[in-house]
Amino acid sequence: MLTPFDESRPIFQQIAERIEDDILNGTYAEEDQIISTTQFARLFQINPATIVKGFGLLVNEEIIYKKRGLGMYVTVGAKEKIMNKRRERFYNDLVVNLLDEAKKLGMSTEDVVAMITREKEKLDQ
Amino acid sequence: MNTVLEVKNVSKMYGRVDAVNSLSLDLAEHTIYGLLGRNGAGKTTLLHMIAGGIFPDSGEITVHGKRLNKGDVPTQCCYVRENNHYPKNARVRDVLQMAAVFYPNWDAKLASQLLGIFKLNPRKKMRQLSRGMESMVGNMIGLASRAPLTIFDEPVLGLDVLMRERFYRALIEDYAEYPRTILLSTHLIDEIATVVEKVFIIESGSLLMEEDVEHIREYAHLVSGLNSALDEFVAGKKVLHREGYGNAGMAIVYHGITESERSQAEQHGLMIEGVPLQKFFAYLIEEGQTHE
Numbered sequence: 001m002l003t004p005f006d007e008s009r010p011i012f013q014q015i016a017e018r019i020e021d022d023i024l025n026g027t028y029a030e031e032d033q034i035i036s037t038t039q040f041a042r043l044f045q046i047n048p049a050t051i052v053k054g055f056g057l058l059v060n061e062e063i064i065y066k067k068r069g070l071g072m073y074v075t076v077g078a079k080e081k082i083m084n085k086r087r088e089r090f091y092n093d094l095v096v097n098l099l100d101e102a103k104k105l106g107m108s109t110e111d112v113v114a115m116i117t118r119e120k121e122k123l124d125q
Numbered sequence: 126m127n128t129v130l131e132v133k134n135v136s137k138m139y140g141r142v143d144a145v146n147s148l149s150l151d152l153a154e155h156t157i158y159g160l161l162g163r164n165g166a167g168k169t170t171l172l173h174m175i176a177g178g179i180f181p182d183s184g185e186i187t188v189h190g191k192r193l194n195k196g197d198v199p200t201q202c203c204y205v206r207e208n209n210h211y212p213k214n215a216r217v218r219d220v221l222q223m224a225a226v227f228y229p230n231w232d233a234k235l236a237s238q239l240l241g242i243f244k245l246n247p248r249k250k251m252r253q254l255s256r257g258m259e260s261m262v263g264n265m266i267g268l269a270s271r272a273p274l275t276i277f278d279e280p281v282l283g284l285d286v287l288m289r290e291r292f293y294r295a296l297i298e299d300y301a302e303y304p305r306t307i308l309l310s311t312h313l314i315d316e317i318a319t320v321v322e323k324v325f326i327i328e329s330g331s332l333l334m335e336e337d338v339e340h341i342r343e344y345a346h347l348v349s350g351l352n353s354a355l356d357e358f359v360a361g362k363k364v365l366h367r368e369g370y371g372n373a374g375m376a377i378v379y380h381g382i383t384e385s386e387r388s389q390a391e392q393h394g395l396m397i398e399g400v401p402l403q404k405f406f407a408y409l410i411e412e413g414q415t416h417e
Contacts, residue, residue: 008399038301
């Protein structure tokens with residue numbers, strides 16, 4: 001089945017992440033209505049209950065909220081909230097792992113910093 | 126939620142073979158279920174009994190609160206068989222007309238839309254249809270019946286990839302607007318993995334597992350690394366399968382893993398990955414076999 005989701009971990013979490021990505025990249029602005037459960041189900045051929053669960057995660061984190069009878073809307077301040085959460089994850093998942101791996105390979109912190117600086121310069125050119 | 130179907134300790138023998146062995150399961154309203162099992166696991170026998178085609182040797186089947194007696198056909202139930210036997214000389218449109226009379230919730234508009242989506246010519250006779258097109262006629266009836274309990278037995282057999290996609294899409298679309306209880310019986314697991322909410326896994330006529338698919342995705346992990354670290358990690362956890370090579374090995378673990386457990390395991394050089402439903406099913410069945 002065609003699905004952009006990784007079938008080996010819970011889909012509802014990936015649905016929440018996808019909506020978060022859409023808020024970060026500007027697909028949805030604050031106070032915009034997001035895609036409906038039915039549309040989402042049809043688009044990706046996913047059981048509606050799974051989507052409701054994914055949206056539920058975001059409602060709990062106050063990233064989206066329900067307007068009764070209308071649908072789900074992006075909360076004011078949602079983008080900031082997601083960015084803070086992602087920064088924390090960036091540190092935990094990427095920075096910590098990066099330094100662990102560097103240590104295994106016998107690289108110093110200075111080596112790592114130098115590599116990052118070099119790469120950033122290349123990108124900026 | 127209300128129970129739509131109740132199967133209680135149902136058994137059926139063919140000669141000396143236990144086709145279904147003291148099996149129990151409940152289906153709630155507004156849910157799509159998967160009935161998974163290998164060929165010959167007893168799926169079709171179970172479905173025939175639910176649909177009233179054959180009667181169990183023992184046990185009870187209750188559909189919409191009414192217990193099935195011998196010869197009863199459950200009301201408000203549409204069973205799309207793997208080998209549907211519509212009259213060979215009937216045209217597709219005649220078959221649809223019969224179905225329209227038979228199912229009280231029949232939606233003629235949906236049926237005519239599906240004719241187009243599934244590329245079926247209503248003037249064709251059933252005997253002129255390919256295996257896949259014949260399946261599609263059954264699937265169309267299953268969807269347009271909007272029966273509160275709809276059962277599909279191997280609905281995509283003989284269909285090409287495009288038509289399979291169209292069937293699943295039509296199913297999800299219509300279900301999203303008209304929720305009901307749907308049971309999809311299949312051995313093609315990865316195709317229905319995102320469509321179903323809950324699965325029943327059966328093997329040799331018995332129920333091996335009954336679980337939410339999202340729960341399985343959360344719990345099933347493939348952990349690999351050095352055996353010493355692996356032993357420590359799997360202690361107290363349910364292991365479905367274990368395999369080794371030299372000092373290293375891998376285990377299929379069925380257990381929740383917290384963030385701190387995960388990072389600790391990674392510190393010890395273990396790798397933790399998810400397991401797709403299809404793989405999980407294979408390991409589960411294999412494990413059942415070695416215990417026989």
